[in-house]
Amino acid sequence: MRRRDFLKAGAAGSLGGLASGLGLLNWTPRAEAALIARTLYITQGNIVQPDGVSVFFKGFSATNATLKVPGLSMIVQEGDTVRISVTNTLSTSHSFVIDGLVDSGTIVGGQTKTFEFAASKPGSYLYYDKLNAPYNRLLGLHGGFAVMPGLSGNQLYAGSPTFKKQYFWIFNDIDPVWNERLRTGATPTTAFIPRYFTLNGRSQRPPGAPGYSDPNIDAGYNPETKLEGYIGDRSLIRVLNAGHCTHSMHWHANHVEWLTANGVRRPAIWLKDVVPLDNNMGRADVIYPFEPPPDAYPPVTMGHYVMHLHDEQTQTAGGGLYQFGAATSIMFK
Amino acid sequence: MGMGSGGGMGGGMGGGMGGGCFTYPGAPATPGIVTPHVTFVRGVYMGGSIRMDDGRNVTVWGFTDGSSGGMMGGPFPSPPIRVREGQIVHTRFTNQGMMWLHTIHHHGIEPSSENDGVGHTSFDVDGTYTYQWRASHAGTYFYHCHTNTVLHAEMGMYGALIVDPANGERRAFSNGPAYDVEAIWACDEIDSSWHSKSWDAGTCGGDAGLNNLNADYFIITGIDGKTSALTDPRVAVTVNRGQTLLIRYINAGYYPQRLDLSGLSASIVASDGRALPTPVTVTSVRTTSAERYDLILKPTVAGTYTVVVNYLHWVTGAVRGQARTRITVK
Numbered sequence: 001m002r003r004r005d006f007l008k009a010g011a012a013g014s015l016g017g018l019a020s021g022l023g024l025l026n027w028t029p030r031a032e033a034a035l036i037a038r039t040l041y042i043t044q045g046n047i048v049q050p051d052g053v054s055v056f057f058k059g060f061s062a063t064n065a066t067l068k069v070p071g072l073s074m075i076v077q078e079g080d081t082v083r084i085s086v087t088n089t090l091s092t093s094h095s096f097v098i099d100g101l102v103d104s105g106t107i108v109g110g111q112t113k114t115f116e117f118a119a120s121k122p123g124s125y126l127y128y129d130k131l132n133a134p135y136n137r138l139l140g141l142h143g144g145f146a147v148m149p150g151l152s153g154n155q156l157y158a159g160s161p162t163f164k165k166q167y168f169w170i171f172n173d174i175d176p177v178w179n180e181r182l183r184t185g186a187t188p189t190t191a192f193i194p195r196y197f198t199l200n201g202r203s204q205r206p207p208g209a210p211g212y213s214d215p216n217i218d219a220g221y222n223p224e225t226k227l228e229g230y231i232g233d234r235s236l237i238r239v240l241n242a243g244h245c246t247h248s249m250h251w252h253a254n255h256v257e258w259l260t261a262n263g264v265r266r267p268a269i270w271l272k273d274v275v276p277l278d279n280n281m282g283r284a285d286v287i288y289p290f291e292p293p294p295d296a297y298p299p300v301t302m303g304h305y306v307m308h309l310h311d312e313q314t315q316t317a318g319g320g321l322y323q324f325g326a327a328t329s330i331m332f333k
Numbered sequence: 334m335g336m337g338s339g340g341g342m343g344g345g346m347g348g349g350m351g352g353g354c355f356t357y358p359g360a361p362a363t364p365g366i367v368t369p370h371v372t373f374v375r376g377v378y379m380g381g382s383i384r385m386d387d388g389r390n391v392t393v394w395g396f397t398d399g400s401s402g403g404m405m406g407g408p409f410p411s412p413p414i415r416v417r418e419g420q421i422v423h424t425r426f427t428n429q430g431m432m433w434l435h436t437i438h439h440h441g442i443e444p445s446s447e448n449d450g451v452g453h454t455s456f457d458v459d460g461t462y463t464y465q466w467r468a469s470h471a472g473t474y475f476y477h478c479h480t481n482t483v484l485h486a487e488m489g490m491y492g493a494l495i496v497d498p499a500n501g502e503r504r505a506f507s508n509g510p511a512y513d514v515e516a517i518w519a520c521d522e523i524d525s526s527w528h529s530k531s532w533d534a535g536t537c538g539g540d541a542g543l544n545n546l547n548a549d550y551f552i553i554t555g556i557d558g559k560t561s562a563l564t565d566p567r568v569a570v571t572v573n574r575g576q577t578l579l580i581r582y583i584n585a586g587y588y589p590q591r592l593d594l595s596g597l598s599a600s601i602v603a604s605d606g607r608a609l610p611t612p613v614t615v616t617s618v619r620t621t622s623a624e625r626y627d628l629i630l631k632p633t634v635a636g637t638y639t640v641v642v643n644y645l646h647w648v649t650g651a652v653r654g655q656a657r658t659r660i661t662v663k
Contacts, residue, residue: 051538192648195544206355206453245647246589248621252451253443255607271607273441276589276621279648293443297421297467298365303446304454310622311587311647312483316543320535322481323355323453 027166029153033079036119040096042088042107042129042141043067049196050203051318055176056183057140060096060127064089069201070242071127071143073168076119078150085114092185097130098145099281106131122149122157123263124238126170126281134244134280135182140201142242144168156236156259156285161269163236163287165229171277171326172198173243173314192244197314197326200225204308204315206323220306220329228331231301233290239275241282247314249275249284252305253293253330256286274310290332305330353533356434356480359456363463364447370420376402376427377435379532381409381489385550386559392528393489396437396476400427400461409555410519410585411476411492414439418471418499418507423463430459433532438479439494440623441606442466450479468496471506472606473581473625475519483543484534487527489555491585493517496606505579505627506608510600512579512629516570519555519585520592520642520656522548546587551644551654558642558656571661574635578660580628584620588653589645592618595638597660599628632662 040060045067048054060071064087076082084104086096091109096102102117129141146168149155154162173194181188196203202219211217219225227235237256241247255271262283275284292301308315308327315325376397382390396411416422428435434457438450444466447455456462457480477491495517498507505512524546535541556562563569572578580599584590593616600612604626618626632638642656 193545207357208355246621246645246650247647248584248589248623250440250623252449255443255605268610270604270609272624273443273605274621274624276619276624293445294469295439295442295466296445296448297367297465298445300445303449305446305449306451306454312486312622313544313546313587315483316535318538319540319542319544321538322483322536322543329454 027075027148027153029148029151030077031151033077033081035081035083036076037083037085038074039085039087040071042086042090042094044090049174049317050205050321050324053176053318055174055196056179058090058136059140060143069140070170073144073146075146075148077148078119078122080119081116082119083114083116085112087112093131094129094136094141095131096127098125098127101125103130119147122147123260124240124283124285126240126242126283128242135178135188137242138172138244139179139182140172142170144170144238144240146238157265160259161257161287163234165233166236166238167224167227168200169225169237169239170200171239171241171243171247172201173245174198194243194245195319196317197309199326199328203317203324204327209324219327226329226331227288227307228333229290230333231290231292235288235290237286237288239277239284239286241277241279244279246279246282247277248310249277249307250310251288251307251330253303253332254289254291256288258284258286260285288330301332303332305332353434353481354537355453356457356533356536357452357455358430358434358459360458360460360462361447361456363465364445366463366465367421369423369465371416372423372425373414374398374400374425375437376400377429378402378405378407379433380404381406383409383555386557386561389525391523391525391550394485395489396492400425402427402429403432409489411490413493413495413517414476415495415497416468417497417501418468421465421467423465425461425463426458427461428458434459434480435485435490436479437464437476439464439466439474439476441474441625442468442494452480470606471496471498472603473583473627474606475583475585475625481533481536484527484530485532487524487546487587491519493519493581493583495581505602505629509608510602510629511577513576514570514572514578515581516568516578517581517583518553518568518658519583520590521552521585522546522588522644522654523550523552524548525550548588548644548654551642551656553642553656553658558658562656562658563639564659569659569661571663572632573663574633578630578632580630582618582620582626582628584622584624586644587622588647589619589621591643591645592620593641593643595640597630597632597638599630601626602629603627630660632660635662637661
């Protein structure tokens with residue numbers, strides 16, 4: 001791959017060489033390492049939850065006038081130099097951290113800090129604000145970061161099973177009592193009792209509900225989130241838990257290949273329909289194989305299925321509204 | 334188990350089927366229906382009751398063995414579905430949709446959308462629907478209702494689903510380890526404050542408290558794990574030295590669990606209905622909701638081993654409760 005092709009790929013993402021967080025990421029490896037630059041703005045605002053309640057969040061956003069939770073995800077290549085510039089538009093102190101790769105240190109209110117680090121280790125990472133832990137992270141200051149192995153466009157690590165597409169799935173659990181305390185600068189004093197559960201910042205909507213199938217609202221139809229493919233469209237899912245609760249992911253229609261847990265390659269790849277996800281930055285990498293559903297009779301190659309957390313409290317919003325929680329669609333086209 | 338009262342008709346009932354929101358009643362013809370190798374008939378009961386060790390009765394819901402149903406009692410957990418690998422299976426499910434809606438999701442079985450039992454991607458059964466599927470992999474599964482699942486699975490609407498090897502041998506999977514004695518442990522927790530709600534609680538909005546499970550009972554395969562499961566023959570296991578025990582362990586609750594085998598060593602040979610590439614030797618297994626683990630034990634030392642299932646807080650990891658049973662080695 002020559003430099004010209006790299007620039008073309010970069011232009012397609014309009015992010016100066018970074019692949020954005022779209023589910024349909026087409027990653028093309030480069031022969032040469034690159035300098036990848038990115039600017040993020042720490043902003044705050046409110047996001048309306050499925051029951052109509054407006055909740056305070058902070059995020060790593062693309063502009064100083066918007067709020068993005070989670071922040072746009074980034075994919076770079078092993079050996080790249082990553083230059084991040086963070087502008088803190090708020091009055092409170094924050095930071096940008098990827099454990100094992102970079103720590104910006106404190107970025108005080110109003111400050112812009114620019115720092116570089118080497119993308120040294122292939123894998124899936126959460127970038128997040130480590131100050132006032134875990135509160136700033138739970139408020140929404142987190143996003144996905146991935147390092148692709150050099151010269152491999154279709155592997156998680158050198159020698160891993162291959163994939164055709166890749167996704168980030170970032171889970172969060174939201175206790176609005178905590179968010180409101182944090183908005184006022186206070187520290188939460190109550191037990192954490194989440195009332196909203198999100199996947200890439202959104203909850204699912206069922207048919208007939210306001211926002212159903214709207215990709216900006218419905219986690220089941222957001223293109224960064226829903227799994228969609230033809231038979232053979234093996235999809236890598238980089239799962240990151242920004243939230244405070246342990247979860248249990250359940251896929252319908254196919255078992256997944258469970259490759260890593262908390263950043264560590266598993267000794268053997270298990271086929272699972274349920275994969276555990278530790279709280280407070282637990283991680284998992286899995287491949288959803290898009291094979292014909294093995295128990296269908298007569299056999300089928302198309303269908304509409306779901307992935308949901310099986311700790312079913314997460315399938316609610318505001319204490320009810322089953323089907324308005326952390327779930328998404330699996331579309332066999 | 335007796336005939337409870339109240340059940341699904343408890344406070345807040347919105348007046349039958351019309352009371353629910355975001356439900357999708359239907360009972361179409363099964364696509365491509367054929368004559369199956371085996372048929373299971375299931376109905377619904379909404380007035381079951383189990384007696385806990387402290388003397389309290391807790392209402393449970395579940396599936397009947399047969400198409401009848403209503404405000405009656407029934408077996409808890411629901412009667413097992415047991416088939417052989419390669420068989421085409423019918424689960425003929427009758428639900429009186431004028432009263433409430435339910436489905437059957439064969440968890441871990443991966444059929445067509447119509448037969449997956451998820452309301453919002455197919456239908457909540459209103460009448461009779463025949464789920465058709467073919468068992469591709471021997472192993473341990475379970476089935477449960479997938480309508481207002483957060484409540485219905487907590488209310489007990491689940492049962493074991495076992496796929497045996499095609500030849501019917503007592504093996505964990507085809508050409509897998511043979512066993513002499515089998516235990517099916519579906520480990521679940523109960524928040525009794527959830528057990529007087531309407532079938533459609535929360536579906537139209539409002540705070541039904543379904544985000545916050547505070548369990549006060551911890552059970553193994555329907556038996557209170559405080560004391561009864563230590564000796565109840567439906568749970569406790571006796572095995573002779575030299576025999577092989579297969580434990581089919583199902584996390585049927587919502588909390589993370591840790592199963593401690595009291596020093597006994599087990600080999601995990603399969604999980605979620607798939608054989609492991611290499612068995613793993615353990616004395617303890619940590620699971621999250623709906624995982625299944627198939628454990629092979631070959632105890633060599635006579636004795637009574639108290640197995641403890643720890644139910645863990647999803648934030649703190651602290652033990653919120655325990656259920657106990659026994660493996661007696663003679």
